[in-house]
Amino acid sequence: MMNPVxxxxxxxFCGYRYCLWLRWVLVLVVSLVALLVPNFADFLSLVGSSICVVLSFVLPAMFHCLVFKDELGWKCLVSDGAIVVFGFVIxxxxxxxxxxxILAPKA
Known part of the structure; x- marks a missing residue:
């Protein structure tokens, strides 16, 4: 997940070169954010369940249908549709x- 970052x-900052020290700084900053931000796990769970599921299930199946709509048979359309529905449900x-x-009262 960090590779695009x-x-x-x-x-x-490094002119298209591999930069080890910059990668170490980014890992350190992300680790500090995870340690110091209260309830970061709950926020990460929200982002993962809403954004990452859509990125990994819904969008690829929808793009597959859009790009190859003239070449796909009904079985492929049904399977892509099932993946989209499953992704939305999840x-x-x-x-x-x-x-x-997140919104539950903490004791």
């Missing part, structure tokens, strides 16, 4: 669970 930072249920955990 590394590449953007390396392009910006995203909604995960987002609901994460929000209920």
């Amino acid at each position: 590394y590449e953007v930072f390396e392009r910006r 995203a909604v249920s995960g987002t609901w669970s994460s929000l209920s955990e």
